[in-house]
Amino acid sequence: MRSLYVAQPGCYLSLKQEHILVKQGKTVLQDVALPLVEQILIFSQSQVTTQAIRACLWRNIPIVYLSRMGRCYGRLLSIERGYRTLARQQRSLLEAECFCSAVSIVQAKLKNSRVMLQRQQRRQSLLAEMASAIRGLSYLIYRAEQATSIEQLMGFEGAGAACYFAALGQCFTNEAFRFEERSRRPPKDPVNAMLSFGYQILWNHILSLIELQGLDPYEGCLHVGSERHAALASDLVEEFRAPIVDSLVLYLVNRGVMRVDEDFDWADNGGCYLNDAGRKTFLRSFIQRMEERLGEGDEEQPRWDLLNRQVKLYRDFVRDPRVGYKPYLIR
Incomplete structure (x- = not known):
C-alpha cells in the first residue's frame, strides 16, 4: 500500500x-x-x-x-x-507505555541533533568547537534513558537543545547571518525566523497525518495537551527538526539563497520574521526538498512520506503497545 x-x-x-x-x-x-x-x-x-x-x-x-x-x-x-476506535485505544494506554515512548522520542531528537553536528564537523573541520557539544549530547542521550519522570526527561531535552543550538551557530558560514541561541516568541534574528517557520510547516503536516490515521492529536506522550495544543503533533515533530528543517536552513544560509536585507522584516516587538518574498523563497526550497523522491522502483516516495510512516508506526504502537514506538533516526 x-x-x-x-x-x-x-x-x-x-x-x-x-x-x-x-x-x-x-x-x-x-x-x-x-x-x-x-x-x-x-x-x-x-x-x-x-x-x-x-x-x-x-x-x-x-x-x-x-x-x-x-x-x-x-x-x-x-x-x-x-x-474513533483508535483514539479510544490511545487514551487507554498505560502511563508506563506512554513514558517509554516519550523516552524514545527525546533520545531520537538528541541522536539526530548529534548526527547533524557530526556531519558539520566533518565538512567544516570544526573539530574543537564541535567535540564538546557532541560529547554533551552523548551524555544526555544516556541520561534520558535513565529518566524516571516526564519533568526530568524534558529537562534533559532542554539541556540538549541548548547544547545543540550553541554549536549549530558555528556552522553558519555566511557572515550576514548570526545565530547565537534559539529564540521563539518572538524569533530575534533571521535564522530563528526560518527555524520557527519551518517547524510550523512540519507541525501542520504531522497534525494532518495524525487526524488522517484516526489518532487523537491532543493525546501525547511527551508534551501536555490542551484544547489549543495538539500534543501528539508536538511529540512527533521532535525527531524531524534537525534532519529536515535545521539542515535546510543551513543550506539556505550557507549557499546564499536567503538574503538578510530582502527576505526579512523586523517588528516593533523586536522580533524578526520572513516577509512575503522570504516566505516564497523558503517555501519553494522546503517543498522542493520534501518532494524529492527516496527509495527505489515501486517503493520510491517523496520525503513527505517519512512523516507519514512515523505516524503509522505510532498508530501501530497504539494498537499493540508491546511493539513500542520506534522514532525516525538519521545516520
Whole structure:
C-alpha cells in the first residue's frame, strides 16, 4: 500500500477501470492501481472526478486537501473511517507505555541533533568547537534513558537543545547571518525566523497525518495537551527538526539563497520574521526538498512520506503497545 501525493497545481484525477490517473493537461503524471492506494494527499489546486471520489470512498481511501505548507483544509472519509476506535485505544494506554515512548522520542531528537553536528564537523573541520557539544549530547542521550519522570526527561531535552543550538551557530558560514541561541516568541534574528517557520510547516503536516490515521492529536506522550495544543503533533515533530528543517536552513544560509536585507522584516516587538518574498523563497526550497523522491522502483516516495510512516508506526504502537514506538533516526 502506498500514499499518492499530488503536488503539482492544475492536476486532474480520474478513474480508469481500477486505476487512478493523475493528469496535467494531456500528460499522465501518475497511473496507480486503486487497490494499492492507501490515501491520496493533494497539495495544490487540483480536480478529482466524482467517479474517482466514489471509488475511494467505497474502498475506504481518504482524500486529503492540504496547503503547500502542509496545513490540512479538510478530508473526505468513508463512514466507517469516522469512528474513533483508535483514539479510544490511545487514551487507554498505560502511563508506563506512554513514558517509554516519550523516552524514545527525546533520545531520537538528541541522536539526530548529534548526527547533524557530526556531519558539520566533518565538512567544516570544526573539530574543537564541535567535540564538546557532541560529547554533551552523548551524555544526555544516556541520561534520558535513565529518566524516571516526564519533568526530568524534558529537562534533559532542554539541556540538549541548548547544547545543540550553541554549536549549530558555528556552522553558519555566511557572515550576514548570526545565530547565537534559539529564540521563539518572538524569533530575534533571521535564522530563528526560518527555524520557527519551518517547524510550523512540519507541525501542520504531522497534525494532518495524525487526524488522517484516526489518532487523537491532543493525546501525547511527551508534551501536555490542551484544547489549543495538539500534543501528539508536538511529540512527533521532535525527531524531524534537525534532519529536515535545521539542515535546510543551513543550506539556505550557507549557499546564499536567503538574503538578510530582502527576505526579512523586523517588528516593533523586536522580533524578526520572513516577509512575503522570504516566505516564497523558503517555501519553494522546503517543498522542493520534501518532494524529492527516496527509495527505489515501486517503493520510491517523496520525503513527505517519512512523516507519514512515523505516524503509522505510532498508530501501530497504539494498537499493540508491546511493539513500542520506534522514532525516525538519521545516520
